[in-house]
Amino acid sequence: MSLRTPLYDRHVAHGARIVDFAGFDMPVQYSGLKEEHARVREAVGLFDVSHMGEIRVKGPKALEAVEWLCSNHNAEIEVNQAQYNVLCNEEGGVVDDLVVYRLAEDDFILCVNAANRAKDFAWVVKHGSREGVTITDEGDDWAQIAVQGPKAAATLAKLTDADLDAIGVYHFLPGSVAGVEGCLIARTGYTGEDGFEVFGPSDAAVQIWDALLEAGEEFGVLPIGLGARDTLRLEVRYCLYGHELSDETSPLQAGLGWITKLDRDFLGADAVRARKGKAKHRLCGMVIHGKRIAREGMNVLHEGEVVGHITSGTRSPSLGIGICLAYVRPDLSRVGTRLVIDVRGREAEAEVVKGPFYKRD
Amino acid sequence: MNFPDDLKYSDHDEWARLDGDVVTLGISDYAQDALGELVHVELPEVGDSIAVGEALCEVESVKAVAEVYSPVDGEIIEVNEALDGEEETVNTDPYGAGWLVKIRVTNGSQLDALMSVADYRAKVEAG
Numbered sequence: 001m002s003l004r005t006p007l008y009d010r011h012v013a014h015g016a017r018i019v020d021f022a023g024f025d026m027p028v029q030y031s032g033l034k035e036e037h038a039r040v041r042e043a044v045g046l047f048d049v050s051h052m053g054e055i056r057v058k059g060p061k062a063l064e065a066v067e068w069l070c071s072n073h074n075a076e077i078e079v080n081q082a083q084y085n086v087l088c089n090e091e092g093g094v095v096d097d098l099v100v101y102r103l104a105e106d107d108f109i110l111c112v113n114a115a116n117r118a119k120d121f122a123w124v125v126k127h128g129s130r131e132g133v134t135i136t137d138e139g140d141d142w143a144q145i146a147v148q149g150p151k152a153a154a155t156l157a158k159l160t161d162a163d164l165d166a167i168g169v170y171h172f173l174p175g176s177v178a179g180v181e182g183c184l185i186a187r188t189g190y191t192g193e194d195g196f197e198v199f200g201p202s203d204a205a206v207q208i209w210d211a212l213l214e215a216g217e218e219f220g221v222l223p224i225g226l227g228a229r230d231t232l233r234l235e236v237r238y239c240l241y242g243h244e245l246s247d248e249t250s251p252l253q254a255g256l257g258w259i260t261k262l263d264r265d266f267l268g269a270d271a272v273r274a275r276k277g278k279a280k281h282r283l284c285g286m287v288i289h290g291k292r293i294a295r296e297g298m299n300v301l302h303e304g305e306v307v308g309h310i311t312s313g314t315r316s317p318s319l320g321i322g323i324c325l326a327y328v329r330p331d332l333s334r335v336g337t338r339l340v341i342d343v344r345g346r347e348a349e350a351e352v353v354k355g356p357f358y359k360r361d
Numbered sequence: 362m363n364f365p366d367d368l369k370y371s372d373h374d375e376w377a378r379l380d381g382d383v384v385t386l387g388i389s390d391y392a393q394d395a396l397g398e399l400v401h402v403e404l405p406e407v408g409d410s411i412a413v414g415e416a417l418c419e420v421e422s423v424k425a426v427a428e429v430y431s432p433v434d435g436e437i438i439e440v441n442e443a444l445d446g447e448e449e450t451v452n453t454d455p456y457g458a459g460w461l462v463k464i465r466v467t468n469g470s471q472l473d474a475l476m477s478v479a480d481y482r483a484k485v486e487a488g
Contacts, residue, residue, distance in 0.1 A: 028424075029397065032397075032398055033398055033424075034398055034423070034449075227397070227424055231423060291401055291403075291445075292401065292403070293400065293401050293421055293426075295426070314423055315400040315401060317423070344419070344426075346403070
């Protein structure tokens with residue numbers, strides 16, 4: 001049976017096309033992917049991301065548990081700060097990528113991918129449990145609505161008592177939104193734009209959603225489906241679990257060394273260290289010359305030989321060119337390298353490029 | 362959904378219109394809706410020979426790709442170059458400006474094997 005977020009009826013009412021995603025009936029598009037994508041880049045869009053999981057880790061030893069499970073320097077984040085992390089397994093692969101939110105000295109929320117909710121909760125219980133720590137699956141308790149785009153702050157400011165100017169990037173504040181108490185307002189997102197993710201009680205999701213749509217009307221706000229969420233994240237080169245990351249992938253070969261702090265000990269750190277520099281493939285970003293579009297699973301060729309495969313690919317709605325992420329032989333992952341993608345028997349010329357494909361002004 | 366009466370429809374959701382010995386081919390309103398906004402159309406070369414059932418071009422949306430098959434034997438005499446950069450025309454006007462290719466047919470009666478609008482509508486409604 002498919003799961004539904006508290007906003008499912010709203011998606012249907014907005015005329016969304018509904019697809020299964022990670023076991024949830026989710027909107028893949030409303031008015032149209034290109035329009036939705038552009039609206040986030042130019043104004044503001046609303047995303048229902050209530051399917052994401054929230055795992056609460058609380059108690060005197062909560063920091064110790066988070067530090068053991070997660071790869072980044074979580075001891076260094078302050079209360080009301082958030083940080084990107086991976087959970088590693090004993091083989092140095094990635095169980096999931098996630099954002100850790102520190103609500104108090106001894107109180108954390110781990111926000112995890114929808115597809116991995118059950119796996120991650122079992123993992124966190126298995127490896128994080130200790131005296132002085134309570135671990136709770138709060139995935140069904142929280143709704144999550146992302147407000148993203150240059151007009152996100154102006155939209156949200158009309159509805160909250162929190163001082164949005166005081167919330168830096170990857171920081172958050174507790175507050176009320178649309179009269180709903182007990183929300184968390186985080187300056188985080190998955191689009192490359194300024195914006196917020198509002199965590200609120202599930203039973204108030206519709207109230208928050210409706211108020212945000214009304215508040216954003218003057219800026220042309222649109223609800224945004226998973227289709228545009230994917231093209232937005234790919235343009236700024238964010239990894240998506242199940243595509244760029246997996247239980248087998250090392251965070252280093254995925255380019256996540258910057259959140260994998262090997263100067264300290266955490267679960268899987270030894271295996272990540274042992275695998276360092278030995279990966280057969282390394283993640284790179286490529287642009288395509290010509291009009292063809294790379295898709296997940298296509299082979300990447302060099303001098304007629306298969307040297308890797310595509311993990312995500314699309315026509316970039318903002319740039320109008322083909323962009324993709326691929327795992328390729330490390331010696332061929334350097335910026336400027338010319339490679340060929342096998343697009344259903346036809347060749348597409350591609351070039352490895354540095355950094356995000358799209359950068360906001 | 363819109364399915365004009367004067368067209369013939371294929372199992373793969375192409376439409377065809379015969380004018381003399383020239384067949385104009387496109388994808389149906391149902392097909393464009395199922396694919397979503399098109400971002401790339403891989404057209405064949407003018408002068409290519411094509412046989413019934415052969416893939417002759419690809420239509421690709423941001424999320425999916427589909428092959429378009431020829432319902433006839435013949436020669437490609439024109440392709441819709443105007444779609445270059447304006448691929449969404451196939452979505453907005455699938456039976457008009459969103460046509461894909463024109464084929465000079467050797468045997469126009471091959472179109473008799475295609476569905477009438479009533480049969481096609483029944484197929485779409487049956488899912």
